Amino acid sequence: MSADRAPIRILSVDDHPLLREGVAALLASQADMTLVAEASNGREALEQFRKHRPDVTLMDLQMPEMNGVDAMIAICGEFPGARIIVLTTYTGDVQVLRALKAGARAYLLKGLLRKELLETIRLVHAGQKRMPPEVATELAEHATDDALSLREIEVLRLISGGNANKEIAAQLSITEETVKGHIKNILAKLGANDRTHAVTIGLKRGIIDL
Amino acid sequence: MSTARDKLIVETLPGPSRRGHWYAAAQFLFGIIALALITFAAVRLRLQPGTISLLYLIVVVFVSLRAPFVSSIAVSLIAVFFLNLFFLPLFSSLGEKNPLDIVATVVFMITAWVITAMVARVRKLTEAQLTLRFEERLAERTRIARELHDTLLQSFQGLMLHFQTVHDLLPPGNAKEALEKALDRADQAIVEGRGAIQNLRSSTTLTNELAQAITALGEELGVAHDGERGSTAFHVSIEGRPRELHPILRDDIYRIAREALRNAFHHAQARKIEAEITYGDRLLRLRVRDDGTGVDPKLLDGGRDGHWGLAGMRERSEQIGAQLDIWSEVGAGTEVELRIPGSIAYAASPDRSGFRIFRKKKETANER
Numbered sequence: 001m002s003a004d005r006a007p008i009r010i011l012s013v014d015d016h017p018l019l020r021e022g023v024a025a026l027l028a029s030q031a032d033m034t035l036v037a038e039a040s041n042g043r044e045a046l047e048q049f050r051k052h053r054p055d056v057t058l059m060d061l062q063m064p065e066m067n068g069v070d071a072m073i074a075i076c077g078e079f080p081g082a083r084i085i086v087l088t089t090y091t092g093d094v095q096v097l098r099a100l101k102a103g104a105r106a107y108l109l110k111g112l113l114r115k116e117l118l119e120t121i122r123l124v125h126a127g128q129k130r131m132p133p134e135v136a137t138e139l140a141e142h143a144t145d146d147a148l149s150l151r152e153i154e155v156l157r158l159i160s161g162g163n164a165n166k167e168i169a170a171q172l173s174i175t176e177e178t179v180k181g182h183i184k185n186i187l188a189k190l191g192a193n194d195r196t197h198a199v200t201i202g203l204k205r206g207i208i209d210l
Numbered sequence: 211m212s213t214a215r216d217k218l219i220v221e222t223l224p225g226p227s228r229r230g231h232w233y234a235a236a237q238f239l240f241g242i243i244a245l246a247l248i249t250f251a252a253v254r255l256r257l258q259p260g261t262i263s264l265l266y267l268i269v270v271v272f273v274s275l276r277a278p279f280v281s282s283i284a285v286s287l288i289a290v291f292f293l294n295l296f297f298l299p300l301f302s303s304l305g306e307k308n309p310l311d312i313v314a315t316v317v318f319m320i321t322a323w324v325i326t327a328m329v330a331r332v333r334k335l336t337e338a339q340l341t342l343r344f345e346e347r348l349a350e351r352t353r354i355a356r357e358l359h360d361t362l363l364q365s366f367q368g369l370m371l372h373f374q375t376v377h378d379l380l381p382p383g384n385a386k387e388a389l390e391k392a393l394d395r396a397d398q399a400i401v402e403g404r405g406a407i408q409n410l411r412s413s414t415t416l417t418n419e420l421a422q423a424i425t426a427l428g429e430e431l432g433v434a435h436d437g438e439r440g441s442t443a444f445h446v447s448i449e450g451r452p453r454e455l456h457p458i459l460r461d462d463i464y465r466i467a468r469e470a471l472r473n474a475f476h477h478a479q480a481r482k483i484e485a486e487i488t489y490g491d492r493l494l495r496l497r498v499r500d501d502g503t504g505v506d507p508k509l510l511d512g513g514r515d516g517h518w519g520l521a522g523m524r525e526r527s528e529q530i531g532a533q534l535d536i537w538s539e540v541g542a543g544t545e546v547e548l549r550i551p552g553s554i555a556y557a558a559s560p561d562r563s564g565f566r567i568f569r570k571k572k573e574t575a576n577e578r
Contacts, residue, residue: 016360019368019371021372026378089359111401114393196423204408
């Protein structure tokens, strides 16, 4: 089988070895693709990118040391033409937005990987962008929402850690009243009934990590 | 769903009055009356001074453990006064002042306070142990959720890619189709697993919305149940000011309530189901009542335990240091009552209102 063009050179970035292995196996079965390097965190990804200049990069978001978003910002800063596909578990609109702003060309859910990975790689290589319909819907749904401020996100993260208002106040060096104010805003912005609901929404929308 | 909402009545009743001056006064009065009765009986029966001191001691310790600081001091001073007035002269010849009086009084006071302190300490330790257990379970739950998400789920997704590779290599035919079907099922399983992990994670959030959770639960069960049979009215009432509970504690209470409500909705054929949550100062109480068919008490006491999730409910309540009682009779409905001492229920949460005096001091210290 002779491909008339050179194969697509791919860099795979994920902190989980079994997932990288799966991606490698799938890519190995394709004649028009070749896996040139792997990385297990953002820092390694940047190094490997400099070394190999892949055509397409598959990027996980949640990784130790340097996460996917920071890695994308770094890579796109150095190589504006980088074509990066985000691989993630969640459809959360906030996370998607962060990834897109960091320079992602496509967004791929890990649950759909097996069916859509190869097609997405080819599309992105050809210069297109791609977004799964459910992610696009999620984005559209919250397009007009007020975004949480950094402080509010911090408070929400502490709530999700099982902290009471008093503990949150102590950790952020603010008064309990201020914490209550933040929580009121968070509930209003997320449209949540209570704190548990807010955390559930926060996790779902990718505002906070698991 | 408007019908379900109509049947659901949530109501907040004024709680038992806050522990205040009245409570202190009542405890004080109780102590005085007990002391007076003992004194009266002792004079009548000519009891030995040793016996009388012991009885006094019991009253003082009892009051000290329940009452606020001020009334327990007052009661012990009065006990000393009674002791000196009526009995201590027995140690000496009448009318003479005896150093033994003073020694006996001091010994009495010290003994009373040492016993009080010891009992309080043991209690504190048990509470601390329970709190620690809650904390451990919380940390563990968070860790399990994270671990499952970071390892198991990712591994499965990696494996799916391997299988997909195999699938792509297979020639068209039955094998390929069967594998495709299996892979689709596996996709679903992964989605379910992810949902379960998210639930596990959000169960660690601190909230005081136990009542809301139970209300939502009743609504859900009611809707599911009404599909089969006639309508059941569900009523939730909350007494007292809702307080924040430790996530683990709240989760366990919720699960016990869920089991009780599920039994009421599915097995009891009840017309009316009531849930009642009381946030008392000394007690957090949950009651689930129905007017259904009831359960044979023999079944409740054991024998066929494990039936209706009773064993699970008991185990859970034991774990959180609660008391679970179930009353039922065939044809007379069922009542499940869960009682958690306030010291445990609120101790684990930072929202506790313990000894007022000490609390105020601590707060001002924190602010500085």
